[in-house]
Amino acid sequence: MAMEGHKGSIDQSNNLNGQQHIVITGATSGIGKQLAKDYVNAGHIVYAVGRDKSELAKLDTLGAVPIELDLMDRDAVKTAFAKLERVDLAICCAGMCTYMDMPDFNSDTFMQVMNVNLGTLAHAIDGLLPKLIESKGRLVGLGSASAFVPFARAEAYGASKSAIHYLLKTLQISLKPHGVVVSLVIPGFVDTPMTEQNDFPMPFLQTPKQASQAIRAGIADGDEIIEFPKRLTVPLKTLGALPDLVWQKVGEKLSRND
């Protein structure tokens, strides 16, 4: 039996039976782009959100409805999303990652990562929630397995993703009475432009297709936590639950890169 609290109460509107109206942010690249393509191919109406004009034009050709939008512009986001007739499912993939090399703690870099990862999600929720309440729909956001344990160099990215985990887990409780089911996606490593910068081993690296498959299956099953690949997320979560000293030793060894 599934653990209590990990499944959203599923009614017809949360299953992907029939044509759904789906908003995807970060649809111009990586995981969001693959999800947009897959949901279009499955016959759904996909609103593909991003800033990259040429990628948006390609998505238009594939059958998505492109929405050119800087998600950091709250007013523009509210205006754009208010125009949508209906939203059953919103998947918020927009985000960025910049590593920090200590002792260079650059607060501009730190705040940029925090602002983009949290701001794009917060503005999307702000703009889309009225529609999701209307449809008794589903809100999905992207966290990261990096939030399970502290990784040196990921001070900014990990902090932003930890905040996203807290935000979405809180909304899982507070939006339930309003009929909106909230899912937190926790990926390990996925091979996208974001991870191209990584100069360290990425165990169990997934393709965007595998990531899209795992996310779509989790959404269709009504899962509130969608984590993959389990081979990576379960050990990391277990390490994160152990006394801090254990991870500090492992983390110190990893950050020496030996």
Ligand SMILES: NC(=O)c1ccc[n+]([C@@H]2O[C@H](COP(=O)([O-])OP(=O)(O)OC[C@H]3O[C@@H](n4cnc5c(N)ncnc54)[C@H](OP(=O)(O)O)[C@@H]3O)[C@@H](O)[C@H]2O)c1
């Ligand atoms: N790849 C991984 O290994 C991995 C692992 C764990 C979690 N994640 C999370 O999964 C999500 C997708 O990651 P990805 O690897 O697919 O990244 P990606 O390929 O770098 O794509 C990032 C997307 O974010 C959009 N974006 C960034 N700032 C934006 C803004 N101000 N307004 C609108 N769109 C904006 C970009 O669109 P435009 O440039 O067109 O604006 C782009 O489509 C992120 O939240 C990431 O943190 C990724």
